[in-house]
Amino acid sequence: MKPRAQPLIEALAHPASLDRFSLADWDRVIRQARAAGLLATLHHAAVDAGQTERLPARVRAQLTAAAEVAARHRDVMHWEAEAIGQTLERIGVPVMLLKGAAYVMADLEAARGRLFGDIDILVPRGALAEVEDALGRDGWVQDSRDAYDDRYYRRWMHEIPARRHAQRGTVLDVHHNILPLTARNQPAARDLWDAARRLDAPGELYVPCAEDLLLHSAAHLFLNGEFDRGLRDLNDFRRLARQFAGEPDFMARLATRAERLDLVRPLTYATRYANRLLAAGLEETATMSMPVMDALFTRGLRPDHASARDALTPLALFALYVRGHYLRMPFHLLLPHLLYKATLAKFHDTEIRDENAEKLARFRAFLGK
Amino acid sequence: MPADRLNSLDPNRIAQHLRGPDGLVFDIGPFRVRAHSRLPAIRDHVVEMYGQYPLADPDYADLRFSVNPPRGLRALWRGQVNFRFDEETPFKPLPIAQARPFFEWGLNWCIATTAHQYLLIHAAVVARGRFCALIPGRPGAGKSTLCAALVASGWRLLSDEMALIELNTRQVWPVPRPISLKNASIDILRGFAKDVFLGPVVTDTHKGTVAHMRAPADSIAAAGIPAEAAWVIYPGYRAGAALATTPVSPCRSTLRLADDSFNLPLLGARGFSVLAEVAQGCRSFELVYSRLEDALDWFDRLAGEAMA
Incomplete structure (x- = not known):
C-alpha cells in the first residue's frame, strides 16, 4: 500500500476513513501527533466518527493514554481559571479568558482533547499595575528577570512578561490586547470587551464572543512567526468554526466583525x-490564487516532525518567521531587536522557558540524578 | 503460531536491523518498540538481554528510540552517546561506556511519559500464581536486589522498575525487562544465584556501578498474562538486622504509593481512586532484613498463605 503523504493531516481532515489507515500510516500518525500535541484530539475525532472500535488495539491504547492526559489538562485549566478570577475579583478587575482557557470555561468542542501550555488572560490596560500586584500576592512570580525583555514587553507588546505560579508551576500570560502595540493590524481591546460574554462562574470571568474567539485564533496563527503549534491552532479554528457555523448568518457576521477588528x-x-x-x-x-503563500503556509502548518517535512520546509519556515516579525513590528524597531537577540542577549542571564522542565526534573530524579 | 524470537536471528542480522531504516522491532509486554543503534555495545546488549523477546512486524511500533553517538560537530568529541525518543532528546549525552544502561533508562522514560492508559508506580513487581507483590522503593532500599533474588528463586518477573496498573480492571500488566543491579548487589547476587546471566559491569554511572541481569525466559513468555496485586512490600535492607515486618495500613500505603507514582498527577482523581482501591485490596508490610534467604522464606510463606 502506498504511504500517505501527510497522514496526520489526512487523519484530522477525514476521521471517518481512519479504518482505512494502514499500520505503517499509523506509525507516522502517532509520531506526528505526539510532536504536534494532537494525539488526544485525534482520539476525540475518532470517537466522534465512530471509529475507535475499528482501530488496531495498539493504536487505540496510544490514543486513550493521550486522552487521559488531556482530560487532566482540562481539569487543571478549569481550576486555575477560576482561581485567577477570584484573585482579581478581590481588586474588582474583570478577566477575559483567551484561547484554551476560554474554550474550557465556555465548554466548547475545541477544548476536548486539547493540551494546554499556559493560561492566557486579558485585563484592561489601565488595571495592569494592580493586577500584577494582586497576582504577585497570590504566588504568581515573573518568569524572566531579564531587564531588556521586561522593557521590550512593556513598551511594545500586548502582554507583560509571563508569570509562573511559585507552587504549582502553571504559566500565566497577562495581555491587555490581542496583538502587539507595534503590529500593523490594530484591533481595539475596547471592542473585545464590549462584545464579551460573562461566564456563569465565580469571579468576574468573561470569554470573547464567538466571532472574536475565531478571529483571535486566526490572528494568533497567521500574524505570528512561529508555526511549531500551527496545525493545532488551525484545528482549533476549524473546530470553533464548525461549532458556530450552524448559527444563521454566522459567517457573514464573522466577516463584518473581521473588518471592525482589522x-x-x-x-x-x-x-x-x-x-x-x-x-x-x-x-x-x-x-484568490496565491501560489507563494500556499507554498509557505501548507509547509508551515504541517506537524513539526521529520516525516512531514520536505526539501523546501526550512526555507518556508524561515520566510514565515521573517514575515511574522515584520507584521508585528516596523523595521526600525525590529532590526535592533533581532540584532540584540542574535548577539548581546547571549551575554545576559536569560532564563529559558521550558514547559517540559518540571516533567524532566521529575524523571531525572527518578533516574537518580 | 508463536512469533519468532530475536535469537532466531544471528547477531550480524540483529546489528543490520538496528542500523537499518526500520530498526529492530520487537514486543516488550504491551509495548511494541523500534530500536535503532549503530553501536556494537547495543547490539551485544540486545543479543544478550532480549534474545527471548518476540520479533514483530516492522510496519508499526508504539515507541521508537535510538542510542547513537551525536552527529555533526559533537561527533568530533568521540566517546559520547545520545538517547533519542523519536525526535526528542530528553537527556544530556552520556559517556559511550554507559550505552547499555542508557538504553534501559531511556526506554523507562519512553514508557513513563506515554503509557498513561496505566497508573504507573515506581516499583518492582513479582508474581506467584495469579497474585503479585509490588515492591516500591527509593534508591538504596534494595528493591532491585530483592526482586532479582525472588526472580532467581522462581517468582515470575513482571517488572524491575514499574507497575502498570490498568485503570479499568486494576490488573497489573507485565513489562519484563533486564533487572538493573547496582554496586554491592551485583556481587551479592552472583554469590546468591550461580545460574543467572549478568551482562558486563558498567562503572562510574550516576547510580554508581551497574550490571543487568537477564529476565527469565518463562517470565518473558508469560508477558501477556496480567496478575492481581495482593501485597505491597516496602523493603529496607539493614546490615546485621534480623528479619522484621511491620504491617502498613491501606490508608498509609495509598499515600506512600502515591508518592512513588510516575503519573498520578497526570491522572488526577481517577488515578487516585484506582490507587486507593489497589492499596485497599493488598496486605502491606515494611520488611527489614539483612539476609536475602530470610526475606525469600518470608515471601514464600506469604504466597503460601494466599494459595491456601
Whole structure:
C-alpha cells in the first residue's frame, strides 16, 4: 500500500476513513501527533466518527493514554481559571479568558482533547499595575528577570512578561490586547470587551464572543512567526468554526466583525487553509490564487516532525518567521531587536522557558540524578 | 503460531536491523518498540538481554528510540552517546561506556511519559500464581536486589522498575525487562544465584556501578498474562538486622504509593481512586532484613498463605 503523504493531516481532515489507515500510516500518525500535541484530539475525532472500535488495539491504547492526559489538562485549566478570577475579583478587575482557557470555561468542542501550555488572560490596560500586584500576592512570580525583555514587553507588546505560579508551576500570560502595540493590524481591546460574554462562574470571568474567539485564533496563527503549534491552532479554528457555523448568518457576521477588528487578512487565510488542509467546508468570500503563500503556509502548518517535512520546509519556515516579525513590528524597531537577540542577549542571564522542565526534573530524579 | 524470537536471528542480522531504516522491532509486554543503534555495545546488549523477546512486524511500533553517538560537530568529541525518543532528546549525552544502561533508562522514560492508559508506580513487581507483590522503593532500599533474588528463586518477573496498573480492571500488566543491579548487589547476587546471566559491569554511572541481569525466559513468555496485586512490600535492607515486618495500613500505603507514582498527577482523581482501591485490596508490610534467604522464606510463606 502506498504511504500517505501527510497522514496526520489526512487523519484530522477525514476521521471517518481512519479504518482505512494502514499500520505503517499509523506509525507516522502517532509520531506526528505526539510532536504536534494532537494525539488526544485525534482520539476525540475518532470517537466522534465512530471509529475507535475499528482501530488496531495498539493504536487505540496510544490514543486513550493521550486522552487521559488531556482530560487532566482540562481539569487543571478549569481550576486555575477560576482561581485567577477570584484573585482579581478581590481588586474588582474583570478577566477575559483567551484561547484554551476560554474554550474550557465556555465548554466548547475545541477544548476536548486539547493540551494546554499556559493560561492566557486579558485585563484592561489601565488595571495592569494592580493586577500584577494582586497576582504577585497570590504566588504568581515573573518568569524572566531579564531587564531588556521586561522593557521590550512593556513598551511594545500586548502582554507583560509571563508569570509562573511559585507552587504549582502553571504559566500565566497577562495581555491587555490581542496583538502587539507595534503590529500593523490594530484591533481595539475596547471592542473585545464590549462584545464579551460573562461566564456563569465565580469571579468576574468573561470569554470573547464567538466571532472574536475565531478571529483571535486566526490572528494568533497567521500574524505570528512561529508555526511549531500551527496545525493545532488551525484545528482549533476549524473546530470553533464548525461549532458556530450552524448559527444563521454566522459567517457573514464573522466577516463584518473581521473588518471592525482589522483582522480580515488572517481570517481569509485561516478559512482558506482550514478548508484546504482540514476539509473544514467553510464558506470563503474570496478564492484568490496565491501560489507563494500556499507554498509557505501548507509547509508551515504541517506537524513539526521529520516525516512531514520536505526539501523546501526550512526555507518556508524561515520566510514565515521573517514575515511574522515584520507584521508585528516596523523595521526600525525590529532590526535592533533581532540584532540584540542574535548577539548581546547571549551575554545576559536569560532564563529559558521550558514547559517540559518540571516533567524532566521529575524523571531525572527518578533516574537518580 | 508463536512469533519468532530475536535469537532466531544471528547477531550480524540483529546489528543490520538496528542500523537499518526500520530498526529492530520487537514486543516488550504491551509495548511494541523500534530500536535503532549503530553501536556494537547495543547490539551485544540486545543479543544478550532480549534474545527471548518476540520479533514483530516492522510496519508499526508504539515507541521508537535510538542510542547513537551525536552527529555533526559533537561527533568530533568521540566517546559520547545520545538517547533519542523519536525526535526528542530528553537527556544530556552520556559517556559511550554507559550505552547499555542508557538504553534501559531511556526506554523507562519512553514508557513513563506515554503509557498513561496505566497508573504507573515506581516499583518492582513479582508474581506467584495469579497474585503479585509490588515492591516500591527509593534508591538504596534494595528493591532491585530483592526482586532479582525472588526472580532467581522462581517468582515470575513482571517488572524491575514499574507497575502498570490498568485503570479499568486494576490488573497489573507485565513489562519484563533486564533487572538493573547496582554496586554491592551485583556481587551479592552472583554469590546468591550461580545460574543467572549478568551482562558486563558498567562503572562510574550516576547510580554508581551497574550490571543487568537477564529476565527469565518463562517470565518473558508469560508477558501477556496480567496478575492481581495482593501485597505491597516496602523493603529496607539493614546490615546485621534480623528479619522484621511491620504491617502498613491501606490508608498509609495509598499515600506512600502515591508518592512513588510516575503519573498520578497526570491522572488526577481517577488515578487516585484506582490507587486507593489497589492499596485497599493488598496486605502491606515494611520488611527489614539483612539476609536475602530470610526475606525469600518470608515471601514464600506469604504466597503460601494466599494459595491456601
